[in-house]
Amino acid sequence: MRFTHKNATSFPLVALRAFTTVGRYKSFTRAAGVLGVTQGAISRHVATLESFADCRLFVRKGSSIEFTPEGLQLFEAVKDAMSTIELTMQLLAQRGRQHDRLRVRTSMPSFAMTVVVPSLGDYLARHGVQVDVITSLSPPQAGDDFDVLITRDLSLPGTESWELVREELVCVASPALVAAHQAQAGETWPMVAARSRPDMVATWALGADRVPEHLRVLATYDHLFLAITAAVGGAGFLVAPHLLVMDQLRAGALVLADERRIPSGASYVAYLHARSAHAQAARQFCRWLKGRLREGRP
Known part of the structure; x- marks a missing residue:
């Protein structure tokens, strides 16, 4: 592809949008429907871009089309940028008018x-x-x-x-892990925790008459949803808000290691x-x- 200085002053952005749409759908007809124009308009836009690039961008094979090597190079270079531009313009348009969202x-x-x-x-x-x-x-x-x-x-x-x-904390683990440690004292359970809520283990331990300093936290995760997934996989016992593990408890992926639900003193507002x-x-x-x-x- 050869871009001259003269051409660079009038880059055909509309044609580039038509080209990327054809490339996504592998069809002039479907691209015309998506953009709300005629198939002839799409063909003219692609021809304009081919003239600008001084090369063919598509070849027809029966009823289908395929990229030329130059066309594929151009498509891979601009497709993500065009998607970003289109989405950004849609969001700006939505922000500029009243809506029910x-x-x-x-x-x-x-x-x-x-x-x-x-x-x-x-x-x-x-x-x-x-x-x-x-x-x-x-x-x-x-x-x-x-x-x-x-x-x-x-x-x-x-x-x-x-x-x-109001938030209540529970201690949960996978059924297999609870069964394996059921004869052991709670202080010896292998624990996992979330860095986003470092307070929960100590709060639950005090409410459940456990000594926080005796609990063994073996692994930590940035967010609770990561720690919950780790607990489901058997990585350790987890103290979490009851609200956030209800689905896993109903499904049996997690079970209560202790029946008590300890108020944390916090509320969701x-x-x-x-x-x-x-x-x-x-x-x-x-x-x-x-x-x-x-x-x-x-």
Whole structure:
């Protein structure tokens, strides 16, 4: 491919978009349908790009098309960039107009992954509102773009709030690991833990009449959802919020190593952003999530 200085001043971006769409679908007809133009327009755009590059980009083989070596080189170089541009423009367009989507922010990635995201299909079916979930550990600022903040350790003073559920800690492990250690004292159990919640093991131990200093933590993971997966795999006993391991307990992938549920003293709270453009829908979402959690349905 040879690009001249004269051509570089008028690079055919529209033609490049048509080219990458043809490349994704391996069809001029399907590309025309995706872009909402005629097949003739797609052909003209590709011809423009071929003239610009001074080489063929596609060859026809019967009813199908294939890249030339030069066409494949160009496609591999620009396909990801074009996808990024298209997605970014879509997001900017959505932000610039009123819509019925809610933006829910949380400082708890494990809670979002385990509880919030799996339940959003039910919320959409019941209320017809799509929800975007954002995770951030940073304290929220007045100008941040979200409708609801769900947190355990942050706050949004001066706004409406709902206490969703009070946290209770349990000790769980795989059935095989519990069976292998059932005759041993709890202080000798091999433990795994999450760096994001270093307080949980000691809090549970004190409430369960164990000596925290005697517990053996053999492995740690950045987030709770990683530690839960490790516990399911038999890597060790895990102290976790009961809410976050309910599905694994129901499925039998984890079992309680100790029947006691120890209050941590923390609560999960939902705050309504004072500047939300969807305040009524945000209130509806908070009430729905609170009811779901109180019913024991993560």
